[in-house]
Amino acid sequence: MEREMLREMLLTEQAELQKRVDAIGKDFSGRTISKQFDEQVVERENDEVLRELEAEAKEELQAIDVALRRIETDQFDRCRKCGETIADERLKAIPHATTCRNCAT
Numbered sequence: 738m739e740r741e742m743l744r745e746m747l748l749t750e751q752a753e754l755q756k757r758v759d760a761i762g763k764d765f766s767g768r769t770i771s772k773q774f775d776e777q778v779v780e781r782e783n784d785e786v787l788r789e790l791e792a793e794a795k796e797e798l799q800a801i802d803v804a805l806r807r808i809e810t811d812q813f814d815r816c817r818k819c820g821e822t823i824a825d826e827r828l829k830a831i832p833h834a835t836t837c838r839n840c841a842t
């Protein structure tokens with residue numbers, strides 16, 4: 738994997754996740770209070786799903802930060818567990834991966 742190509746993919750992934758987090762934040766702040774009790778229940782369930790999605794997105798953003806820092810070193814495509822090169826296909830699927838397929842499972 739070429740460094741610049743991976744950086745490009747990480748930045749794309751980062752921008753998309755940031756957009757998702759922003760959209761979730763807007764959804765929460767633009768909320769009007771429902772009058773019906775059953776609507777409130779549905780809304781609370783939706784909120785839980787949204788919060789989970791938000792938490793996931795934020796975790797991924799952190800992983801991308803780590804990967805972007807790794808990219809500044811020559812170790813950017815090395816598995817942080819076994820030291821093997823992480824396969825291109827894996828980095829294309831998960832640009833922020835820091836372990837090879839063997840170590841991830």
Ligand SMILES: [Zn+2]
Pocket residue numbers: 816817818819820821836837838839840841
């Ligand atoms: Zn490994």
